Amino acid sequence: MIGRSTPASQQGFTMLELLMAMAISLIILAMGAGLVLQGLPVEKRLASEVAKLELAARKAAMQSSFLQRDVFLTIRAESFAGPDGSVAFGEGEISICHRGKAASFKAPPKDGYLWKFGANGLCEPLCIKFSLPEGEIELDFDPLTGETRNRALTLFES
Numbered sequence: 001m002i003g004r005s006t007p008a009s010q011q012g013f014t015m016l017e018l019l020m021a022m023a024i025s026l027i028i029l030a031m032g033a034g035l036v037l038q039g040l041p042v043e044k045r046l047a048s049e050v051a052k053l054e055l056a057a058r059k060a061a062m063q064s065s066f067l068q069r070d071v072f073l074t075i076r077a078e079s080f081a082g083p084d085g086s087v088a089f090g091e092g093e094i095s096i097c098h099r100g101k102a103a104s105f106k107a108p109p110k111d112g113y114l115w116k117f118g119a120n121g122l123c124e125p126l127c128i129k130f131s132l133p134e135g136e137i138e139l140d141f142d143p144l145t146g147e148t149r150n151r152a153l154t155l156f157e158s
Contacts, residue, residue, distance in 0.1 A: 042134040042155060049089050050130050050137055054148055056082040057115075057123070061146030065121035074112040075128070081112070089130075097127040105129045117146060 013021075056073055060082055064071040074081040075096060079088040095105040096113055105127070117123040125143045129136055133156070140150040 042132060043153065045091070046130060046132060046135060046137045046153065049092055050128075050139060052087050052089070053080060053094075053128065053130070054139070056080060056084070056087065057117075057141060057146045059084065060115075060117040061121060061123055064117040064119055064123075068119050070119055071117045073115040073117070075108050075115055076110075076112045077107050092130055092132045095129045095131070097129070098125065121146075 060071045060073050063083055071083055075094060077093045077095075079086055080094075081087070093107070095107050097105045115124055115126055121144075123141065123143050123146045125141065127138060127140050129138045135153065135155040137154075138150075138152040139148045141147065142149040
């Protein structure tokens with residue numbers, strides 16, 4: 001048997017068919033991504049938000065040592081501002097507590113709380129609590145490094 005050859009117009013897919021298949025695939029992918037992001041565990045959402053603050057604290061500590069001058073982070077209930085600019089949290093709120101004092105967590109003042117990183121690289125000892133409706137995480141910052149020393153995660157039952 002001799003193979004039949006097909007005309008060039010019947011080989012492969014048309015551009016329109018390929019574009020339609022790609023569009024349908026992208027729609028399905030977008031719907032799946034939305035469902036995955038919506039169902040992120042509260043631990044991951046908390047970690048994602050506090051990572052922004054931890055990074056800013058490390059940068060402030062390094063900048064204060066490098067520049068040999070005081071650097072401040074302004075902490076507000078819903079955002080913070082450092083040398084690199086202001087960062088708002090996607091969700092959740094912050095409260096602060098001074099370690100060593102018989103104090104409890106309180107919301108920062110409306111105009112913000114200035115967290116000082118001294119010219120010698122030391123920062124003011126501070127505990128920060130980041131809260132979501134489903135849970136909260138407490139961070140205890142080390143005054144020598146400006147990094148998180150202890151973390152305490154609490155999840156609320158729904």
